[in-house]
Amino acid sequence: MDCVTVRTSLLRRFPARINLRFGTHSPNITTEIKPDSAAALPTTRSPVRLKRLPHIILAFTLALVSALIVSQVILDATEARFATQLSEASQLAAGCMGIEERSRLETLRSLANTDGMVSAIQKRDSVWLRRLVLPVAVDAGEEAIDIVSMSGISLLSVYRVSLSDYQFSSGENLTAIPLVQKMREGGLDSFGSKYAGLIERSSGLYFTVAEPVFDVEGIQVGIILVGRSIKTLAEEFGQETTAQISLYDTHGRPLTSTLLELGSQQAIGPMMRSRSDYANADRNPTRLLESGSIAYRETIDVWQSHQAESLGYVGAALPESLLVNPSDPVKAALVIALTAGLFLVVSSVLVLSNRITTPLIQVVKASFLGNLRVSLPRRGSDESTVQGYGLNQMMAGLREATEQRIREVELVNTLEQERELRQMKSRFVSVVSHEFRTPLATILSSSEYIQAYGHAIPAEKRDKHFQRIQNAVKNMTGLLEELLMIGRSESGRLEFTPSEVDLHQFCRELAEEVESNSRGTHHIRLRVRGDRARYWVDTKLMRLAVSNLLYNAVKYSPQGGEVTLGFIGDPDQFTIIVEDSGIGIPESDQPHLFETFYRASNTKGIPGTGLGLYITRMAVDLHDGSIHFQSQIGVGSTFTLTIPCPGSERK
DSSP states (O other), rough: OOEEEEOOOOTTSOOEEEEEEOOOOOOOOOOOOOTTOOOOOOOOOOOOGHHHHHHHEEEHHHHHHHHHHHHHHHHOOOOOHHHHHHHHHHHHHHHHHOOOOOOOOHHHHHHTTSTHHHHHHTTTHHHHHHHHHHHHHHTTTTTEEEEEETTEEEEEEEOOOSSOOOOOOOOBBBSSSHHHHHHHOOOOOOTTTTTEEEETTEEEEEEEEEEEEOOTTOOEEEEEEEEEEEHHHHHHHHHHHHHHEHHHEEOOOEEESSSOOOOOOOOOGGGOOOOHHHHSSSSSEEEEEEEEEEEEEEEEEEEEEEOEEEEEEEEEEEEESOOOOOOHHHHHHHHHHHHHHHHHHHHHHHHHHHHHHHHHHHHHHHHHOOOOOOOOOOOSHHHHHHHHHHHHHHHHHHHOOOHHHHHHHHHHHHHHHHHHHHHHHHHHHHIIIIIHHHHHHHOOOOOHHHHHHHTSOHHHHHHOOOOHHEEEEEEEHHHHHHHHHHHHTTTTTOOOEEEEHHHHHHHHHHHHHHHHTTTTEEEEEEEEHHHSSEEEHHHHHHHHHHHHHHHHHHHHTTOEEEEEEEEEEEEEEEEEEEEEOOOOOOOOTTTTTTTTOOOOOOOOTTTOOSSSSHHHHHHHHHHHHHEEEETTTTTTTEEEEEESSSOOOOO
């Protein structure tokens, strides 16, 4: 019979001796406990209760930060909705111009097709014209209608002075009006025989549409002008968009507005831009206004006719009172609610921890005193009761430990180690089974060769193996960098940092680098055209894009073949062309060429990962450029990168 003596160390400063005696087949366990009566439990200097204070402080801090974040999120979301609503209002106001112009055209055509209109104009009969025009004007609600002879003299002018009252006149010379001049000259715009523009009359400024009148033989006999005052337009636009509308001339000076006050300070000034600028901008310019005691935010858009001729600018304004800013009481309520919630969470955690740790402390004290027969009371029906039952069983297990138990533990440990080894092997094989297999094999073979024969082989041959190892490591590192770059790009974290670069020198240095790395097997011919050389590009991304194309051209071209790197520098863009005389790309593979890990079917036996062209396209896309290629089997391939300029606006 063997005898094993075990010294427990639950509390190392106060050990208790336990003697376990067991036989080979039927264990016989005797327990001898000799507590150290002279020792005492350590003094508690930092009670657990005092450690609750940091939790409370942390809970309040988290609540405060959360309240600030929530209020800021609410404010940002409201700001975004307000900006979108304001932009939509300005675009809708600008679009209403087309609706107004079509309404005037409908009235024009109704007048031109009215029976007797041509005869009345030819006879210059103002009374007859009045009987023909007035019903149409009243029905359409028009504010100004002019019937003009070919000599430019008004045969009839109708102006609305109230909702149902019209004023009539004739004989006014209208030859100075540009619309009348165009109609008299018989000119046609790109949309037909109509023109639109602003006309200054004694009663105000009118948006007017003009159209000629022809007799049955197609001879122009007169001109019809239909207009609406810009004040009415602003009011109608405001009702349609539920915003305050202001109209400005082409110089940015205010013409009319639905705001309560419109002073000289309302001029647009330097905010004006061309139509193309408005079309290409993500958001129209916005400025702050103040009318009375109300603060407004106004967005400016282009005001134009159907000929795309700018008549001026239209501004849509909304009061900033629509923006909701969480008040101090709301923020305080958020802080209180979040603090209370976090405090309840922390309190519940502390209560549960007490229920869990109390039985453990009792067991430790009992073990310290050498009482292995301690039994915890069973109270309640929650997990703490289960824990007490488990601790009682644990103490019983200490009294009943046997050799079989020890062997079971050892067996479990052995199985656990084997499981960990299998998992480690599986992960390792998963990594090696891909692109790392070849470089790792190179590193392994070269290192074993150097280890076995390093003392006997020449230095030149040893350096060759070191170079193989370094190249393999570089290949593995390059693949990892490519994978990381692709990951950053797909997650939107890839940085784009353009700077002004001399691309003539850039292409020259890159051609020399690739030719040097090919070790004389290929010649890189550089062709440069164009006067401009300096452009704004991200040097790192552009180097990746062009070098991938050059190395592919070298890799897939026969030894001694020629690769051409071309650069064309134009004022508004630059083009880089890489041409080779290699194996070419099968037509069936061409649609998938820029996909990750995709390689053409005729590249078997040629090393590669299928990531180079994907990274090239990614770099070109970040420059807002395009990439195209042409390829023919056995003849070669030509890749063309086109990058628009200027790129300095993106820096």
